[in-house]
Amino acid sequence: MIKLFSLKQQKKDGESSPRPGNQKKPSAAQLRITKDINELNLPKTCSTEFPDPDDLLTFKLIICPDEGFYRTGRFVFSFKVGPNYPHEPPKVKCETQVYHPNIDQQGNVCLNILREDWKPVLTINSIVYGLQYLFLEPNAEDPLNKEAAEVLTNNRRLFEQNVQKAMRGGQVGGLYFERCLK
Amino acid sequence: MGESAQDSYQKRWGHLRKVLERQGPFGHPEFEPSPEILEFVMNGCKILVIGAGGLGCELLKDLALMGFKNIHVIDMDTIELSNLNRQFLFRRKDIGMSKAECAAAFINSRVHGCQVTPHYKRIQDFDESFYRQFHVIVCGLDSIVARRWINGMMISMLQYDDGVLDQSSLIPIVDGGTEGFKGNARVIMPGLTACIECTLDLYPPQITYPLCTIANTPRLPEHCIEYVKVVQWPKENPWGSNIDGDDPQHITWIYEKSAERALQFNITGLSYRLVQGVVKNIIPAVASTNAVIAAVCATEVFKLATSCCVPMNNYMVFNDVDGIYSYTYEAEKKSNCLACSQVPQTLEIKDPSKMKLKDLIQVLCESASFQMRNPGLTTYINGKNKTLYMSTIKSIEERTRDNLNKTLTDLGLSDNCEIMVADQTSPNTLILKLKYLIEDVNMD
Numbered sequence: 001m002i003k004l005f006s007l008k009q010q011k012k013d014g015e016s017s018p019r020p021g022n023q024k025k026p027s028a029a030q031l032r033i034t035k036d037i038n039e040l041n042l043p044k045t046c047s048t049e050f051p052d053p054d055d056l057l058t059f060k061l062i063i064c065p066d067e068g069f070y071r072t073g074r075f076v077f078s079f080k081v082g083p084n085y086p087h088e089p090p091k092v093k094c095e096t097q098v099y100h101p102n103i104d105q106q107g108n109v110c111l112n113i114l115r116e117d118w119k120p121v122l123t124i125n126s127i128v129y130g131l132q133y134l135f136l137e138p139n140a141e142d143p144l145n146k147e148a149a150e151v152l153t154n155n156r157r158l159f160e161q162n163v164q165k166a167m168r169g170g171q172v173g174g175l176y177f178e179r180c181l182k
Numbered sequence: 183m184g185e186s187a188q189d190s191y192q193k194r195w196g197h198l199r200k201v202l203e204r205q206g207p208f209g210h211p212e213f214e215p216s217p218e219i220l221e222f223v224m225n226g227c228k229i230l231v232i233g234a235g236g237l238g239c240e241l242l243k244d245l246a247l248m249g250f251k252n253i254h255v256i257d258m259d260t261i262e263l264s265n266l267n268r269q270f271l272f273r274r275k276d277i278g279m280s281k282a283e284c285a286a287a288f289i290n291s292r293v294h295g296c297q298v299t300p301h302y303k304r305i306q307d308f309d310e311s312f313y314r315q316f317h318v319i320v321c322g323l324d325s326i327v328a329r330r331w332i333n334g335m336m337i338s339m340l341q342y343d344d345g346v347l348d349q350s351s352l353i354p355i356v357d358g359g360t361e362g363f364k365g366n367a368r369v370i371m372p373g374l375t376a377c378i379e380c381t382l383d384l385y386p387p388q389i390t391y392p393l394c395t396i397a398n399t400p401r402l403p404e405h406c407i408e409y410v411k412v413v414q415w416p417k418e419n420p421w422g423s424n425i426d427g428d429d430p431q432h433i434t435w436i437y438e439k440s441a442e443r444a445l446q447f448n449i450t451g452l453s454y455r456l457v458q459g460v461v462k463n464i465i466p467a468v469a470s471t472n473a474v475i476a477a478v479c480a481t482e483v484f485k486l487a488t489s490c491c492v493p494m495n496n497y498m499v500f501n502d503v504d505g506i507y508s509y510t511y512e513a514e515k516k517s518n519c520l521a522c523s524q525v526p527q528t529l530e531i532k533d534p535s536k537m538k539l540k541d542l543i544q545v546l547c548e549s550a551s552f553q554m555r556n557p558g559l560t561t562y563i564n565g566k567n568k569t570l571y572m573s574t575i576k577s578i579e580e581r582t583r584d585n586l587n588k589t590l591t592d593l594g595l596s597d598n599c600e601i602m603v604a605d606q607t608s609p610n611t612l613i614l615k616l617k618y619l620i621e622d623v624n625m626d
């Protein structure tokens with residue numbers, strides 16, 4: 001063990017001059033997100049948009065699925081990474097109105113790793129893949145849009161038609177959707 | 183010192199003198215007993231207590247009665263009625279006032295000779311020059327963000343000479359935490375032993391429920407409250423702001439909406455208190471747990487300050503839910519810890535007015551000691567994050583490309599500044615300090 005304060009050199013009293021270059025220190029969250037972003041390995045259906053290149057904590061993810069029900073659509077998600085990242089997951093919202101069993105009208109997304117199954121070892125990349133998967137395999141068992149989930153379970157053709165209709169812009173099941181074709 | 187003054191001195195500090203002025207079988211092997219040590223505790227040693235809440239009140243009382251006279255305390259909170267059962271330095275008349283200020287005033291008037299200096303501020307309001315004045319930092323916090331922040335600050339203050347830690351730059355952290363009948367106390371030697379970031383997995387994540395459950399199949403009153411918090415509030419946004427857990431109007435609104443939802447799903451057990459608890463994420467505090475954990479922490483501070491005994495190595499858990507259980511083990515330092523595995527490396531730059539950013543990147547990619555692939559570079563300039571270059575993200579690359587042809591001087595990177603470099607070849611973002619060999623460019 002180290003002997004911290006041998007009595008001879010105990011003097012502190014704030015008189016020690018600050019080190020040269022007293023620069024702001026990066027937080028652990030900042031170091032980690034820098035790494036996550038630099039190593040984003042996006043599938044070809046996804047791209048990111050950073051409104052301010054100096055702010056790596058706020059960005060958008062754009063998904064243009066190339067297969068499945070949603071293949072002609074373009075969906076935008078907003079990411080906000082907080083100071084407690086990666087202890088807490090980033091806040092992710094879907095900014096595009098979408099007819100989807102796991103996404104509601106307010107843009108809330110039911111994806112387990114965004115809430116109850118988040119772990120610090122997961123990265124932004126994990127979330128990107130999770131979101132992409134939601135468009136390939138919408139999950140009727142964990143619905144946020146209950147009605148869409150029921151249609152998906154009972155009548156896949158009708159579900160497909162509804163998705164198309166919503167993506168072209170229009171009314172489905174009493175809800176209005178904006179056009180989001182790519 | 184007169185006869186009677188000496189008597190009372192002996193009476194008050196005799197027990198400490200037995201420990202500090204004699205060798206003992208349990209003492210630290212290198213401990214050199216001396217009367218100067220008590221003198222140091224009382225007049226030389228400067229302690230910072232972070233948090234003046236449940237643990238903080240106990241800590242201040244313990245440290246003051248132990249003989250520490252030079253104590254600072256930081257807390258940005260004000261006193262609430264519900265604090266008074268355990269935060270015993272406060273009285274009803276103090277409600278609404280600063281915890282730090284009231285606690286300091288109480289100790290100063292109650293413990294003769296003790297000088298507690300309060301700071302009614304956030305820890306983030308202070309910089310390195312403030313923190314450097316302390317010998318030991320002891321935390322009684324309820325926030326992980328704050329713990330991580332102070333941990334990062336202490337680690338960033340470490341100085342290395344040729345990669346070897348200069349121990350005089352090290353300030354130990356003693357950290358206590360309680361949750362109901364459970365608590366923990368730990369000693370962190372930043373840079374040497376496991377830090378907060380090394381053991382981040384130990385902190386349980388906040389309880390969250392699957393979104394689809396709270397939206398469709400709520401079973402618990404908590405599900406109803408979460409639904410209102412996560413879905414209804416952002417949708418209706420009654421006050422056009424984020425939820426403020428301390429605003430009774432907000433809590434009432436959430437309470438009423440949750441009650442409607444609970445009724446709809448036949449869920450019982452919803453109360454205003456529960457709403458408050460869920461929204462503010464309150465864990466019931468138990469006074470005795472605070473007392474135990476604070477006592478352990480204060481003892482560790484004493485051991486560190488006097489070197490009379492080997493400090494705890496390094497993490498103690500305590501649980502008195504059912505009987506009493508306690509266990510101490512050595513939490514391990516993580517070799518790839520985001521915070522403490524960083525020994526800032528120095529990169530020597532011949533002439534910053536000639537070296538362009540692309541030259542720097544070339545050095546990072548080609549030099550034998552780095553061999554990076556696609557380094558992303560950021561820094562802090564005037565306290566703000568600045569992305570220098572990142573090739574892997576298209577929208578960032580496009581807007582930082584121009585930096586490649588700028589010199590380090592043009593980019594505002596001064597001598598001794600630090601840049602953060604992320605690359606797939608390293609598990610963490612590295613911190614590189616730029617050392618300029620030519621400082622004075624006006625040599626003609």
Ligand SMILES: [Zn+2]
Pocket residue numbers: 376377378379380381515516519520521522523
């Ligand atoms: Zn660490």
